Amino acid sequence: MVGDAIVAEDLTYRYGQLLAVDHISFKVAEGEILGFLGPNGAGKSTTVKVLTGQLQPKEGKVTVLGIDVAHDPEKVQAQIGVCFEITNLYEKMSAEENLKLFARLFGVPHFDAGALLERVGLEGREHDRVEEYSKGMKQRLMVARALVNQPSILFLDEPTDGLDPASADNIRKVILEERERGATVFLTTHDMMEADKLSDRVGFINQGKIVALDTPHNLKQQYGKRALRAQVAGPDGDLESREIIMDQPETAGAVQELFGREKVVTIHSEEASLEDIFIDITGRGLTE
Amino acid sequence: MSLRRVGILLGKEFRYGSKSFIFIIAIIMPLVLSLVLTLVFGNLFSEKPRLGVSDEGDSRITNLITESDSMVGREYDSPEKLRKAVEDGALDMGIVLPSDFDSLLEQGQIPEITAYVWGESLAKQRIVLRATIDNMIRDVAGQEVPVEIVTTTLGDDESIPWDDRILPIIVLMAIVFGGIMVPATSLVDEKQKRTLSALAITPASLAEIFLSKGLVGVVISTFMGVLILVLNQAFGAQPLLLVGMLALGAVMASAFGIMLGAFIKDITSLFAINKAIGILYYAPAFVYLFPDIPQWVGRIFPTYYIVQPVVEISQQGGTWSDVAPEAFILIGLILVVIGIIGALARRTAQREALA
Numbered sequence: 001m002v003g004d005a006i007v008a009e010d011l012t013y014r015y016g017q018l019l020a021v022d023h024i025s026f027k028v029a030e031g032e033i034l035g036f037l038g039p040n041g042a043g044k045s046t047t048v049k050v051l052t053g054q055l056q057p058k059e060g061k062v063t064v065l066g067i068d069v070a071h072d073p074e075k076v077q078a079q080i081g082v083c084f085e086i087t088n089l090y091e092k093m094s095a096e097e098n099l100k101l102f103a104r105l106f107g108v109p110h111f112d113a114g115a116l117l118e119r120v121g122l123e124g125r126e127h128d129r130v131e132e133y134s135k136g137m138k139q140r141l142m143v144a145r146a147l148v149n150q151p152s153i154l155f156l157d158e159p160t161d162g163l164d165p166a167s168a169d170n171i172r173k174v175i176l177e178e179r180e181r182g183a184t185v186f187l188t189t190h191d192m193m194e195a196d197k198l199s200d201r202v203g204f205i206n207q208g209k210i211v212a213l214d215t216p217h218n219l220k221q222q223y224g225k226r227a228l229r230a231q232v233a234g235p236d237g238d239l240e241s242r243e244i245i246m247d248q249p250e251t252a253g254a255v256q257e258l259f260g261r262e263k264v265v266t267i268h269s270e271e272a273s274l275e276d277i278f279i280d281i282t283g284r285g286l287t288e
Numbered sequence: 289m290s291l292r293r294v295g296i297l298l299g300k301e302f303r304y305g306s307k308s309f310i311f312i313i314a315i316i317m318p319l320v321l322s323l324v325l326t327l328v329f330g331n332l333f334s335e336k337p338r339l340g341v342s343d344e345g346d347s348r349i350t351n352l353i354t355e356s357d358s359m360v361g362r363e364y365d366s367p368e369k370l371r372k373a374v375e376d377g378a379l380d381m382g383i384v385l386p387s388d389f390d391s392l393l394e395q396g397q398i399p400e401i402t403a404y405v406w407g408e409s410l411a412k413q414r415i416v417l418r419a420t421i422d423n424m425i426r427d428v429a430g431q432e433v434p435v436e437i438v439t440t441t442l443g444d445d446e447s448i449p450w451d452d453r454i455l456p457i458i459v460l461m462a463i464v465f466g467g468i469m470v471p472a473t474s475l476v477d478e479k480q481k482r483t484l485s486a487l488a489i490t491p492a493s494l495a496e497i498f499l500s501k502g503l504v505g506v507v508i509s510t511f512m513g514v515l516i517l518v519l520n521q522a523f524g525a526q527p528l529l530l531v532g533m534l535a536l537g538a539v540m541a542s543a544f545g546i547m548l549g550a551f552i553k554d555i556t557s558l559f560a561i562n563k564a565i566g567i568l569y570y571a572p573a574f575v576y577l578f579p580d581i582p583q584w585v586g587r588i589f590p591t592y593y594i595v596q597p598v599v600e601i602s603q604q605g606g607t608w609s610d611v612a613p614e615a616f617i618l619i620g621l622i623l624v625v626i627g628i629i630g631a632l633a634r635r636t637a638q639r640e641a642l643a
Contacts, residue, residue: 052489078491088482092304104296105490145486 003066005030005153005184006051010060013046020046022208023060030152033175033185035199037192037278043208044188045085048155051186052082065152078106081151085158085188087138091131095122095141098130099148106149119177120144121170136167143171153184160194172198192274202274206282216274223277230258230267239265289499293492297500301474305504310473314466318512322458322519336360337413339420340379342370345387352424359420371404380409381417393429452603455522456595457573462516463534463594464569467509467541468548469562471501475549476558494633498546505542510535513598522602529608530601536618537594543625544590550632572596593618 006028013021021043028034038044049055051062053073062069064076090098096113103111117126120140130138143159156175160168175185175198189195195202196216203213212219226246231239242262244254246269258264272280305311338360343350344367353361362379364370370382384402386392392399403421405414475498478484487497513534517523523530552558572595575586586592593614600606600614 054485054489074491074493077489080489082489084482084485086482088486090304090483091481092307101296101300102486102490105293105487105492107292107491 003030004028004063005032005065006034006186007063008047008051008060009062011047011050011057011062012059013043013050013055014058015046019208021050021057024205024208024210025060026203026210026213028184028186030184031179031182032200033179033187033198035195035202036186036188036205037190037195037202037274038205039190042205044190044205045157047205048082048157048186048188052080052155053077078149079151080153080155081146081149083142083146083154083156083159085161087135087142089130089138089141089145092129094127094129095133095144096126098141099145102145103148108149111148116144116147117141119147119174121167136163139163140167140170143174147174147178150181151183153186154178155186155188157188158190159187160189160191168194192278196274204278204281206278211281212277219274219277220272223272223280225272227270228255228267229270230262231265232258232262233265289493289495290491293496294500294503297487297492297497298503301500301504305470305474308473308477310469311508314470314508315512317465318458318462318516319519321461322516325454325458337381337409337417337420338362338379339417340364340370340373340382341385342367342382343385343389345385345389347385347389348428349385349389349421349424352427356420359417367402374404374406377406377408379404379406380413381405383421390428393425453577453579455517455520455603456576456599457570458516458520459513459598460570460573460591460595462512463509463537464541464591466512467505467538468545468569470508471505471542471545472549472552472558472562473555474501474504475546476552476555479549480554498550498629498633501549502539502542502546505545506535506538509538509541513538517598517602526601526607529611530598533597533601533611533615536615536622537598540590540594540618540622540625543622543629547625547629547632550629550635590621593621 004027009025011021011024036044036047046055050057051064051069053069053076056070065079067076069076095117099113099116100111114126117123120143122137122140125137130141133141139159146154159171172194175187179185187195187198199216201213201215202219204211228244228246230242232242234240242258244251244258336359339353340362341350341353342364350363354363364373367384370384373379374382382404386399386401389399488494514531548558552561568589569591571589572586572592575581575583576599597611597614600611
């Protein structure tokens with residue numbers, strides 16, 4: 001039976017008077033990838049900081065791997081890996097030195113920095129100073145650093161934000177490999193495509209509250225509308241659009257009527273995206 | 289607290305921190321300052337002893353003095369002018385020769401000459417001059433110890449030589465700069481570059497991180513203190529006690545550096561604050577430098593309890609019983625600073641997470 005890697009109960013965090021995380025509760029199962037989506041300032045990073053023991057919750061309780069984070073953050077931190085949103089590497093050190101330093105602090109025996117760097121596509125550059133790296137290379141090294149202790153839970157805060165497609169793909173590949181290994185992944189992002197591709201479940205956070213939490217499929221089923229979009233040739237030869245809502249009793253008749261009465265040029269099905277659903281639920285976009 | 293992790297972090301500090309500008313300055317500056325101050329106050333202005341002579345007759349010694357290459361010799365036309373020159377520090381020593389000085393010597397008598405010594409002249413200059421005068425008189429008399437020199441010291445007879453006065457400021461510079469600035473800049477730099485957040489989510493605790501940075505300060509500060517004392521030949525008769533007091537002073541400086549580093553968020557603010565309060569670090573040294581300032585003023589400043597035991601042992605032959613009161617006050621101050629660091633640590637962790 002799969003247990004819960006993370007359990008947040010009534011978790012609350014305030015910056016002074018500002019309620020950043022507002023009494024949220026959720027669970028993340030072992031080996032699951034949870035995408036945590038929300039616009040900037042929604043409370044994503046604050047939630048990660050509380051879950052990783054960097055901040056103490058003002059109210060509520062967080063259990064990570066069965067340990068109360070507020071009471072024993074060091075014990076939790078020994079078993080997790082964190083990739084921060086902002087690059088915070090030792091720039092005067094090489095990639096290998098960065099990884100070895102953290103491996104020693106985690107007490108990892110027989111650590112193979114070369115193999116880890118190869119996984120993130122930094123082989124051949126392991127002895128270069130990090131200050132000479134591009135943004136994408138630094139981000140891949142950040143992910144590698146989060147993996148030095150083979151964490152049971154991997155917290156990734158906007159790991160592909162602003163990266164070139166190749167670097168972003170490399171990081172996504174590593175995330176899926178980690179899931180295969182059995183790690184739980186808590187992925188914070190405002191990239192709904194990425195969350196859709198990678199996550200077993202996604203949670204929407206808005207103004208400190210979780211407004212939806214389910215599999216991408218279920219969310220689309222619940223909140224989205226599926227439709228057929230067709231382009232038809234009009235009487236003067238101009239293209240016109242037609243939309244038929246799917247999963248309705250009258251859908252079949254409408255399709256038959258479309259093909260019977262009009263000259264269909266193209267037709268395809270459309271699914272709601274997670275962003276559409278987020279806007280539908282919150283009335284605001286993920287990139288606001 | 290894991291000593292293994294402290295060791296790992298300490299190794300990182302020495303390996304990568306030693307290339308930082310502040311680390312290098314912490315080593316070079318006390319050495320350069322020591323050299324400059326010693327040259328300016330100790331050697332440059334008094335490399336050759338300065339001897340004045342007022343001759344009431346026509347002694348051959350006057351010619352020997354003014355023609356000598358081993359000292360700066362000047363003749364004065366009255367004993368009053370000679371005395372004034374010595375009082376003003378223009379001469380290390382001045383002698384008044386009676387009118388029949390050479391003939392009395394030749395007759396085998398023991399004439400009396402008057403010598404004025406500037407109170408702040410270096411002891412080595414006085415010795416050189418006395419020996420030179422002895423030799424000149426022997427030359428003229430052609431016999432052993434023909435005269436008895438009666439010495440009158442002018443100015444402050446209790447005056448401390450410049451070498452001794454300068455030493456406290458150089459020692460303080462060596463201990464305080466390295467001890468405070470190396471850990472403080474290292475900590476602030478990690479905060480600015482957010483690497484402290486990365487370390488904080490490893491099993492390493494903030495206490496281990498602070499301790500490793502503080503130890504770097506203690507090591508460099510103690511090493512520089514010892515080096516400066518060795519270079520100034522001021523190690524005294526109790527080397528172990530001296531090193532122990534230097535190390536205690538280094539602990540105090542480093543703890544203060546960690547406190548500053550935990551409190552201040554960026555390098556610019558650190559340097560600005562350090563510049564503003566820096567004079568307070570060195571204030572006790574000015575009391576040594578200018579003995580006219582009442583000595584109790586120095587006791588107001590915490591760094592007094594760092595430098596005073598060192599001065600006591602190295603220059604005055606002090607023992608543990610002489611320096612114990614200052615040592616206990618210093619330990620008390622260290623405990624207070626460590627208490628403040630403990631209170632600041634939680635705030636630092638919180639601020640780092642919020643950054």
